[in-house]
Amino acid sequence: MDESQIQELRRARLADAIQKMCNGNVTAFGRLLGYSGGAYVRQMLLGNRAVSEKTVRHIEGLRGMHGWFSLTAMHDDMARGFDFGAGPDIYQFFPVELRLRPDAAGYTVWPDETDEDVPLSLHKHWLARRGYVPTSLLALRLRSGGMEPSLNIGDIFVINTAEVELRDGQVFVVNFYGELLVRRAQRDDGGWWLAADNLDQVRWPRKAFGGPQCVPIGRLVFKQSESI
Structure with missing residues (x-):
């Protein structure tokens, strides 16, 4: 080299x-x-x-x-x-997998071995206007239907790991007792809840947020979808 x-x-x-x-x-x-x-x-x-x-x-x-x-x-x-x-003007993000533990706040990043897509590319000007630092961003692939129709299985989305303070109405990736959840944060009755967008609330009930084993990983800031 x-x-x-x-x-x-x-x-x-x-x-x-x-x-x-x-x-x-x-x-x-x-x-x-x-x-x-x-x-x-x-x-x-x-x-x-x-x-x-x-x-x-x-x-x-x-x-x-x-x-x-x-x-x-x-x-x-x-x-x-x-x-x-790719050069300094374009930042490329390949989907990764996050390995979580129920007794730990952190996570490890692994390449998505099943991924065959071209990388998701974002221009530095787009990032700069929104105040995003490329090294704080991770691309993930949605693997469950809890966020349909906002997000569909197979969609690629980007989270900003620098944003871990829950915001009402925003979508976050959360380490929920070792399970990776993609849910919309809701402020209700003085507490925080993690809600699915899927109308089947029996299968996808909202969950109370709280405790040392419930840790936000990042806020969803971009999605790439083939569904219209």
């Missing part, structure tokens, strides 16, 4: 590190590296600054990050089929 390819792969691994260590919060990750904020890290993500050997060693010195930028890890990234050469 030449230097440009190495930098593309390092940027991809950097984005994954930010998601792993700080749930996509670039500012928090920058401070973890000793910077005052996330500006320097964002420049690396955009390709305006190189991901240097010093930065690589610093990140790999963090707990749980040993070997993060190894050639083996970067080759594994390439094998997933991600296109890291």
Whole structure:
């Protein structure tokens, strides 16, 4: 691999590190590296600054990050089929799967092995106008019918993991006791509820939100659907 390819792969691994260590919060990750904020890290993500050997060693010195930028890890990234050469104007998102645990607030991100689609592409201007940071976004595929007709099985949607404060009427992905729920947040009688859009409320009843094992993962900000 030449230097440009190495930098593309390092940027991809950097984005994954930010998601792993700080749930996509670039500012928090920058401070973890000793910077005052996330500006320097964002420049690396955009390709305006190189991901240097010093930065690589610093990140790999963090707990749980040993070997993060190894050639083996970067080759594994390439094998997933991600296109890291789209350039700074277009950000591409391949659907992923989230592995959850009922006793943990976090999650791990895995590639969607069954996915055969081209990536979902969003322009940086579209993201910037809405204040979305690309490294905070995840693309998921809907696998249940609870949100029909708003979302249909097979639809691809994007969540912003930087938005975990419930908002009335907005759709969120929630770790509900180890189950991944896509539901609309509802404020009712002083409490929060997770409601399905499906009219079959017997099969898809709304659930009370609360407790340490009920954790929002992100707000739905974009969908791609073949249903009209």
